[in-house]
Amino acid sequence: MRHSLYSTTTLRLWTLKGEKRLYELLAEMGLPLVQCRQKYCGMDISLRNELQSLLESKAEKYGLDNLLFASFSTSQGFRSKFSAMDYVYATLALLETTDKEKTPTDAFLDVTDGLTISKLVVMEKGLECSKQQLEAIYRQMQTFLDMNQVISAGPFLYATVIEGTPDARFFAAPHCLSLLARFTLRAHVAVSRSKKSRSLPLIITTPDVRSPEPNTCLVCGIPPTSEESPRNFFGKAFEQAANKTGSKAELEFFDTNIIRLSVDDRSKFFDALISLLS
Missing domain, CATH: 3.10.310 (Diaminopimelate Epimerase; Chain A, domain 1)
Known part of the structure; x- marks a missing residue:
């Protein structure tokens, strides 16, 4: 939520007040910070199953009416689920890799591999790259505003x-x-x-x-x-x-x-x- 465009700008998470509101939201939802700081697949299964309903119950109070939206998802065995949005962000991150050793052709081939259901490890790598991008964007945006x-x-x-x-x-x-x-x-x-x-x-x-x-x-x-x-x-x-x-x-x-x-x-x-x- 910290690096999502919608939740970040709605809650103003770059401010102390916004940070406080985020913690208040998590507390009202009954989500321990220890669980929130883990990967989604590593969270307690009971919390994962209730997460959507918990978000829906508090969305209006915090002005997050459009936080949830309909989408498609895919999974293989007991591995993490990937939504359509995950694929979009991961694919773009793989295409715009910061790895200097990779050529544009290499990046494109990584994307084609990542779209293959049997090579989800590539998509997982793309998601990690996407998280790094979003963290960099958040830091730079905060710098723009603070300065x-x-x-x-x-x-x-x-x-x-x-x-x-x-x-x-x-x-x-x-x-x-x-x-x-x-x-x-x-x-x-x-x-x-x-x-x-x-x-x-x-x-x-x-x-x-x-x-x-x-x-x-x-x-x-x-x-x-x-x-x-x-x-x-x-x-x-x-x-x-x-x-x-x-x-x-x-x-x-x-x-x-x-x-x-x-x-x-x-x-x-x-x-x-x-x-x-x-």
């Missing part, structure tokens, strides 16, 4: 992962960077005193430590939390800003709202974005 590093540029908010940040190796990948952006924006809106923050999109930049080219960064833009449509206008805006300023930009990602940019061009690129989106 007031989410800044308003007028038509949008922006935040920058500082060069040399230990977790930057995770964020130099499209999916993980997008997750960081979503976590950061929702958390910022949850604590911001400005009502306008709900209507502002967010742009995050991070050093592209995985790129063979030096002095490059990734730029990711996401729509405001008040925007219910899945449309994302940043792809076109990034392209126009790059063309207008002559910035050295690579628009090679599947998601057009993510680009690779020369750090030297970042300032003028952002100035052009402010002009375009104002």
